Amino acid sequence: MGILKKVRRTLLGPNHKQRTDRFRAKLSNFGLSRFCPCCQSYVATFLPHGQVQRPQARCPICRSLERHRLIRLYFANKTNLLDGRPKRLLHVAPEIEMSQWLQKVPNIDYLSADLMSPRAMVKMDITDIQYPEGSFDVIYCSHVLEHVPADRQAMREFFRVLKPGGWAILQVPVTVPVTFEDPTVTSPEERTRLFGQHDHVRRYGPDYADRLREAGFDVLADNYPAAMGEWKRIRFGIRKDEAVHYCRKAA
Ligand SMILES: [Zn+2]
Known part of the structure; x- marks a missing residue:
């Protein structure tokens, strides 16, 4: 691991990238009509999912x-x-x-x-x-x-x-x-x-x-x-x- 990466990891914690990605996803999917109790996110919509696609099925943030x-x-x-x-x-x-x-x-x-x-x-x-x-x-x-x-x-x-x-x-x-x-x-x-x-x-x-x-x-x-x-x-x-x-x- 490079020195910059090490410093960054020490300062921001090991899951910093995960947290940043999730924050970005929360921003881009934000809306008030749906709420995911698993990841506590307000989202505009849930996504379709399944072999026979079910509407409003998958959380765009945590995939629940x-x-x-x-x-x-x-x-x-x-x-x-x-x-x-x-x-x-x-x-x-x-x-x-x-x-x-x-x-x-x-x-x-x-x-x-x-x-x-x-x-x-x-x-x-x-x-x-x-x-x-x-x-x-x-x-x-x-x-x-x-x-x-x-x-x-x-x-x-x-x-x-x-x-x-x-x-x-x-x-x-x-x-x-x-x-x-x-x-x-x-x-x-x-x-x-x-x-x-x-x-x-x-x-x-x-x-x-x-x-x-x-x-x-x-x-x-x-x-x-x-x-x-x-x-x-x-x-x-x-x-x-x-x-x-x-x-x-x-x-
Ligand atoms: Zn979720």
């Missing part, structure tokens, strides 16, 4: 999607996550922005885990979790179980490692009236055709909540977006049809 903004608001408004009491939290398949935020919350003892991603703090197979019973107060796992053949086993593992009185938010795409899966379907093309993505192994219906109950959880499929009202949904770029699966282990 509708589901991330929904959960960020849910954490703040509908759970005890930010009550200041110490909590051990397991974040499976960590999304960058959410991960960075959770690590900054003073009362959270944070652990991220993933089967593959080097970004996570530990490697973890969620069907065989390497932590003892009652290790976590909170688990957050979003859009993972639809990739996991033994999803019921993963649910039981989440239940096991949660402390009594603890809770988990376990999100999946709910896209059909009744869950359907077929383990004989293994080719990426067929999976895309049947399950909507090359690496999905099923489509879930609202009976997803029953699978979670079978694992032991008390499940609230909370239609928070509906309760929020249309004005807020539009402002935060949140979809109307996505229930939050709040899963509690009885105390």
Whole structure:
């Protein structure tokens, strides 16, 4: 590293470039009609995203999607996550922005885990979790179980490692009236055709909540977006049809 770069880095901090880039993006995307609760940015619009492009989906600053903004608001408004009491939290398949935020919350003892991603703090197979019973107060796992053949086993593992009185938010795409899966379907093309993505192994219906109950959880499929009202949904770029699966282990 050149001497000027070193001086600059010492004076301005290691993330100076990141911060400058974000500031520029905030300026160029500024507007008052939308607000991203993940990166706390006022933006003129969210961007389209997805194979079938969904309008108002991706934050132009932090790249969060509708589901991330929904959960960020849910954490703040509908759970005890930010009550200041110490909590051990397991974040499976960590999304960058959410991960960075959770690590900054003073009362959270944070652990991220993933089967593959080097970004996570530990490697973890969620069907065989390497932590003892009652290790976590909170688990957050979003859009993972639809990739996991033994999803019921993963649910039981989440239940096991949660402390009594603890809770988990376990999100999946709910896209059909009744869950359907077929383990004989293994080719990426067929999976895309049947399950909507090359690496999905099923489509879930609202009976997803029953699978979670079978694992032991008390499940609230909370239609928070509906309760929020249309004005807020539009402002935060949140979809109307996505229930939050709040899963509690009885105390
Ligand atoms: Zn954002």
